Amino acid sequence: MTGVARVFSGIQPSGGMHLGNLLGALxxxxxxxxxxxxxxxxVDLHALTTAPDPDxxxxxxxAAAAMLLSVGIDPDRSTLFVQSSVSEHAELAWMMECxxxxxxxxxxxxxxxxxxxxxxxxxxxxxxxxxxxSDILLYDTDLVPVGDDQRQHIELCRDIAERFNRRYGxxxxxxxxxxxxxxxxxxxxxxxxxxxxxxxESAGTVxxxxxxxxxxxxxxxxxxxxxxEVRYDPGTKPGVSNLLGxxxxxxxxxxxxxxxxxxxxxxLKADTADAVNELLSPIRERYAELSxxxxxxxxxxxxxxxxxRTVAAATLERARTNAGLIPRSPA
Ligand code: AMP
Ligand code: TRP
Numbered sequence: 586m587t588g589v590a591r592v593f594s595g596i597q598p599s600g601g602m603h604l605g606n607l608l609g610a611l612x613x614x615x616x617x618x619x620x621x622x623x624x625x626x627x628v629d630l631h632a633l634t635t636a637p638d639p640d641x642x643x644x645x646x647x648a649a650a651a652m653l654l655s656v657g658i659d660p661d662r663s664t665l666f667v668q669s670s671v672s673e674h675a676e677l678a679w680m681m682e683c684x685x686x687x688x689x690x691x692x693x694x695x696x697x698x699x700x701x702x703x704x705x706x707x708x709x710x711x712x713x714x715x716x717x718x719s720d721i722l723l724y725d726t727d728l729v730p731v732g733d734d735q736r737q738h739i740e741l742c743r744d745i746a747e748r749f750n751r752r753y754g755x756x757x758x759x760x761x762x763x764x765x766x767x768x769x770x771x772x773x774x775x776x777x778x779x780x781x782x783x784x785x786e787s788a789g790t791v792x793x794x795x796x797x798x799x800x801x802x803x804x805x806x807x808x809x810x811x812x813x814e815v816r817y818d819p820g821t822k823p824g825v826s827n828l829l830g831x832x833x834x835x836x837x838x839x840x841x842x843x844x845x846x847x848x849x850x851x852x853l854k855a856d857t858a859d860a861v862n863e864l865l866s867p868i869r870e871r872y873a874e875l876s877x878x879x880x881x882x883x884x885x886x887x888x889x890x891x892x893x894r895t896v897a898a899a900t901l902e903r904a905r906t907n908a909g910l911i912p913r914s915p916a
Pocket of ligand 2: 593594595596597631717721729735
């Protein structure tokens with residue numbers, strides 16, 4: 586594909602998606618499919634690192650695919666598939682594990698956070714970034730649209746690609762991350778020191794499929810501070826700055842310019858809730874339509890996996906040959 590950049594990104598099928606996923610990543614995914622060769626993946630093998638219930642994992646995988654279609658991923662303009670359907674991901678991941686350093690993995694902040702919070706820490710949770718590098722490098726990816734929390738993983742992926750290329754000769758394209766200027770880090774509405782995450786029952790997280798009244802209520806109750814000045818200053822005013830960041834991202838402005846429009850917290854909260862509901866309501870409608878047609882989702886994913894496999898198989902073959910693995914069957 587000369588001249589057209591390849592874009593790749595992935596999302597875990599771990600329950601419902603939230604506003605952070607949408608503003609930090611998915612909106613860029615939708616935008617990229619128009620001008621680039623976009624490949625998007627529901628990363629169910631990554632979800633296995635924390636041993637989800639099998640029925641839940643199955644349901645969440647299909648729900649994540651339905652959600653991606655609902656936010657506007659168009660299977661005629663991009664490739665959408667489930668990671669475990671393309672076995673090349675797991676196979677290249679082994680080669681990535683043999684290329685990344687133990688010390689490099691140990692420095693990953695996502696691993697530190699997740700392992701601190703879990704009783705059982707799987708080896709897969711530790712080598713998670715190697716599988717992520719495999720996802721990205723299999724598609725000769727130029728650009729990886731993600732939220733800010735993935736910056737470190739993408740930088741490690743670049744280091745892995747460069748090390749492999751030095752060891753074995755030119756094999757992989759070295760990718761770059763793309764992180765939005767507003768919305769890259771949507772914080773929890775109740776605890777703005779933490780990023781918004783997938784505990785949808787929480788008053789601090791806004792689900793993409795949440796009822797509009799509930800969304801409005803959560804914004805109304807969002808934590809601010811004891812001053813009454815609307816100013817964008819994430820260090821000293823994290824709650825207010827989070828609201829400004831969300832409203833800016835939802836309306837395509839900068840948080841600083843949005844701040845100029847408000848003198849009080851009440852109207853800022855109300856307008857942020859309205860802007861978010863405007864963004865979410867068409868997504869909720871499409872999701873309801875799609876959920877009544879699971880056959881269509883399965884068909885889209887099967888076609889996507891076939892397309893993905895063709896690209897992935899060629900890259901894996903190149904990596905195998907360059908690393909000195911003999912052909913699978915005599916040529
Ligand atoms: P995950 O849900 O962890 O698989 O993340 C999917 C995508 O959403 C990744 O690109 C993340 O960087 C992005 N993301 C997750 N949480 C947030 C957040 N609170 N703010 C912005 N982006 C996020
Ligand atoms: N680790 C990413 C997350 O938690 C998900 C992911 C897996 C991903 N493989 C990827 C993101 C490849 C970008 C590219 O959000």
